[in-house]
Amino acid sequence: MKFFILLLFFILLLESVSSLRVRRVSRIFNVKKYGAQANGQIDDSKAFMEAWKAACRSSGTVNLLIPRGIYLVGPIQFKGPCRNVNSIIVQIQGTLKATTDLSKYKRADWVEFGWVDGLVLTGGIFDGRGAISWPFNECPKQKNCKVLPTNIMFVNTTNTIVEGITSVNSKFFHIGLLGCTNFKGSSIAIRAPANSPNTDGIHLERNRGVSITRSTIATGDDCVSIGQGNSDVTLTRIKCGPGHGISVGSLGKYKGEGDVTGLTVKDCSVTGTTNGVRIKTWENSPSASVAANMTFENIIMSDVVKPILIDQEYCPYAKCDSNSPSRVKISDIKFKNIRGTTKDPEAVTLRCSKGIPCKDITLQDISLKHVGGVRGTVSALSSTCLNVRPTFSGTLNPPPCR
Template sequence: MRQGSIKVSTLLLCVFFCCALNANATSFSVTSYGAKANPSADDTTAFLTTWKAACACSGNVELLIPQGTYYLGQTVFRGPCKFNTITVNLQGTLKASTDLSRFGKGDDWVEFSFFNGLTLTGGGIFDGQGSASWSKNECPTKKNCKVLPTSVKFVSLNNAVVNSVTSIDPKFFHFGVLQCKNFKASNINIKAPEDSPNTDGIHIERSTTVSITDSIIGTGDDCISIGQGNADVLISGIKCGPGHGISVGSLGRYPNEGNVKGLIVKDSSLTGTTNGVRIKTWENSPSYSYVDNMTFQNIKMTNVFNPIIIDQNYCPYYNCDRSAPSKVKISNIFFQGITGSSKSQAVMTVKCSKSAPCQNVIVENVNLQYTGGSNPIALCSSADVKFPGTKPGECTSA
């Protein structure tokens, strides 16, 4: 057996012994397990060895990543684990490999999955080094494309808290929240160039009781995207821009998608984005689903194209199948207290499905001025829209 292997085995035996003696407060540093924080070193194995030791402990556990820059390939922190809670204290910077072969068949870089009680904090940085891969992303033009890795993915977690971390330049999405329950994120800083493809800030899917608050997101796609199968999502205190706005969807692309209900987006601002707040569904959806009970409230727009959109004709490709309308039913949507400036004369566009017209869309105390000087207009089709106390106060046929 090599000397390095003996050293790691000895450390693991020591850690297990310490866990048995003191399960209430145990800390594991990646540097104790061989992480070098050196550009010539790959620290993936050291991080995974540290996780294995931490996962085997009961009580309240810390995984410490001290200051320094660590270079990683695909790194999956997977449970189930023995601990009650774990705090991942990210003080340093993690840099993703630029070699796409290092990610195998996976579509993520760092993953936390299948355990309870995560807190991710510490002020550190996830650097996806995406600029080396963006030219290889075919998804903006090819429907059935190979998806590049998301920087950080949270999968099947209960009671997770993420705060005070930064993500820059992912290869694809910054953060993905999938099948989580009671997930809270705050004070997140997200940065990528305006022209970086598919770099959604935070994507949420098949999750319940999620809150994203008090964060700054400037990226090349949606600042926050709410996908299928979500319930009880709160978005508050977000500064978005550049980017494509805050979006529900796109929905209805795949068979048997889950419904989306109980969304609140409030007390936020969007600056220079290509869309504001948006609901988008595909035409010719393969199965029925619904969107219900969504409120967009107290939102400030500054030089935003298309500030308010419901688009059930969504398709970003030139060869879309438009043979049938969307089967996603949209109802009980409230736009309240949305103010500011629009770079498009149509400050609101509601294009709904002919087979499932939008029901009970309320636009109240909304005042958006067109920067071109003409009067703002609202374009609507196949929708029941009411405008109490709002300019322009009526729909023009879309």
């Protein structure tokens, strides 16, 4: 009899522990319960911060819920570490609307997630309301300029999953990744007008292990820009355009920049952009760095001005110093199965550093057509190679340069 009583007690204890675990997993922190109005007029930043703090102080797996509605917020900082939380799920069903008062932005971002392990961000619209601020952006004209806020910034996060979010009309970059490890993004939508300045879709610096897939980016600058210090980055099934294409760089602008290695760009389409895939580095680099082990494969170009470009004389300003060549060493770069149409008869431009020429550059199965001038007119294409001796194979149009 005692055995059965003990067994029953043990079963009840297990059920109690299991019930507690379920409650922990399903625990939801709703921003409306912390005072968010969701009317698009009253600033809901305080409610967001209170809900985040409560979730971050919790344990197990927690859910920060932002229900349907329009929330005027910002700038806000979802900051960790959340020491007892295994995973924190931020589920956004509504729209976040940024303040247009630039005096409120003490940091260079609007919504920031930082120092969090196991973050999952799903859904929602981030409206940066950038059109009011774009006239104040002096960065396209001045090298030393004050940057406007990035829409969404991830800083020093680990094991992050981002899925199904939308960023529109950012003041500056849409999404920034800085110092992150193991970041996975999918089904991301980014939109801004083609003439919006410096609205890079996704910008990366000093990250390791980044994967972005099945995303659509239409903006006024690079769809994706891979800056200094990145390794093991994979971009697949990206639809880019309008914009400036998918770019590595610019690199070599500042002292002490990290190397960029291990990049794969595959199964993407680029439409109506100024560039297709490119690597850009500054002249007069203050210190040496490396850009190596990169593959651009199976990419469709549609009405792209410069489909394939290596530019080691990059300068977006009216005047730049050109006293010394770029010190960024570019090597082991593969362009494979790139096809479509170009607006410029010079479809391939490999302009490498005269101080450190590019090495091991491969072009395989490049099939491009020039369509310009009178509608439907097709003309011959050409390639330019400077300070590089590339290797060619397979179908080649434009013809190889030597």
